[in-house]
Amino acid sequence: MTLIRHHVSDALLMAYSAGQLPEAFSLVLATHLSLCDDCRARLGAFDAVGGTMLGDCRADLAEDSLAACMARIDAQAPERKRPAPRRGLFPQPLQDYIGGDLAAVKWRPLGMGVRQAILPTGRDATARLLYIPAGQAVPDHGHRGTELTLVLQGAFSDATDRFGPGDLEIAGEELEHTPVAEPGADCICLAATDAPLRFNSLIPRLLQPIFRI
């Protein structure tokens, strides 16, 4: 296991536990959580808080609810889905979205060798896979909302730090950055945004609506 240094914030973990995040953000977090024991343990604490609150709730159901529920459970033999061990590059939550591993990704070129694949999620936020060739920079940009970037392969650096496999960068409106992929392995990331990015140069700005970035 690689050493993960950049984790999910408490605020995001709490929102994830409460089920309040857009699907695209939940996918990024679920993927990080599948790689990170530390964040899974912290999530357990937030889930316990939610469980305690639910324990204090009382709501009356119709009288035959329990019998009806048990009858439906009896009628359907449970289909056990065993968690598959991680075989390829993508952890299980991501594989489920793509329907396979790296070979199943439908990449679209963004220029300069950078490629993306937009994943099918709710439209309140966008999730994409990004493929950045080793040594290549992503055009510098700011953020109108929140951008989550999870490294799956390779590494990138920006003014804030270096992000390697499993690391999650959380960029808010205050951050302007130019991520550069490290030499060596090409960098593959899972990224989610809830608002369009703010590019500083003209060409990326013109292409933005086409690429939904």
Ligand SMILES: [Zn+2]
């Ligand atoms: Zn973590």
